Structure formats: structure tokens, C-alpha cells
Amino acid sequence: MSGSNVWNRTREKLRRFPEVFAQCSEEATAYGKCVAATTTSKQELKKDLCAKEFAALRTCFSNAAKKTVK
Numbered sequence: 001m002s003g004s005n006v007w008n009r010t011r012e013k014l015r016r017f018p019e020v021f022a023q024c025s026e027e028a029t030a031y032g033k034c035v036a037a038t039t040t041s042k043q044e045l046k047k048d049l050c051a052k053e054f055a056a057l058r059t060c061f062s063n064a065a066k067k068t069v070k
Contacts, residue, residue: 016065023067024060031057 021028034050 023064
């Protein structure tokens with residue numbers, strides 16, 4: 001297995017990230033608002049408080065990444 005092949009695939013994924021992220025702005029905003037709302041003052045984010053929003057963002061990223069494969 002070639003090490004450079006792994007880096008080439010990784011670089012390609014990183015190049016596509018802004019395009020994929022732009023397609024998921026609503027989900028990213030919802031997740032960010034949830035995180036911000038649940039970590040007011042000096043509270044730590046607790047596991048699964050924003051699980052629904054994170055799942056929606058993850059699904060969106062996955063679908064958007066599949067659409068942008070060249």
C-alpha cells in the first residue's frame with residue numbers, strides 16, 4: 001500500500017470540504033446554536049445534548065460528499 005496514495009485521497013477530501021460545508025449551512029448553524037445554548041457561562045458540553053443536530057449535520061455532510069465526488 002502506497003503512503004502517498006493515502007495523502008492524495010486526504011488532500012482531495014480537504015479540498016472539497018468548503019464546498020461540502022457550504023451545502024450544510026443550515027444543519028451546521030442548528031448544531032452550533034445547540035452547542036452554544038447548552039454551554040452557557042462555563043458549563044461543559046455534555047454527551048448527547050445535541051445528538052439530534054449532530055446526526056443531521058453528519059448525514060448532510062455524508063450526502064453532500066457523495067454528490068461532490070468527481
